[in-house]
Amino acid sequence: MTTYSFVLYVAGQTQRSHEALENLRSLCEARLRGYYELTVVDAVERPELAERWRILATPTVVRLRPEPQRRVIGDLSDLHRAALALGLPNLDEFGGA
Template sequence: MTPYSFRLYVAGQTERTEAAVRDLRWLCESALPGRYELEIIDVVERPDLAESEGILIAPTVVRLMPLPQRWAFGDLSDRHRTSAALGFPVMEEAGSGGDRW
């Protein structure tokens, strides 16, 4: 099994930050249980890192591994959009005939 590594850039301790963390953790736990690492970077506390990485929007998620890197920006609550942007494995719902999520 391929391990996944994600970096989530957020801006301060806000409701939007809490929602982004919650949504990304839910996606990871649903699609990659026990196979992922998540690092959270607050760009308010680390503006130097955000600048050096070219982060202009928060929240931003970067899938670091497996390569190639993939990105998702803004609202992470749309499970289909976020999982597709980050290249999550296809998840099948019971009795859905292969539909994602």
């Protein structure tokens, strides 16, 4: 099975940042349980990383693996739309994970 790798860029410990993280975790657990890595980067504390990855707005999630990379900006509250944008498998494609 493919392991997915995500980086979530946030700006501080805001409600919107928290919601984005929780929504991404929920999505990953529902669709990729056990087959994902998630890193959170605070762009306020690590502006050099945000600049290197050209993060212009937060929260932004970047899917690093599998390639090609994909990005979604926002709190990911529409889980179905976020899953499509990130190219995540349907539940039945991933063995009902």
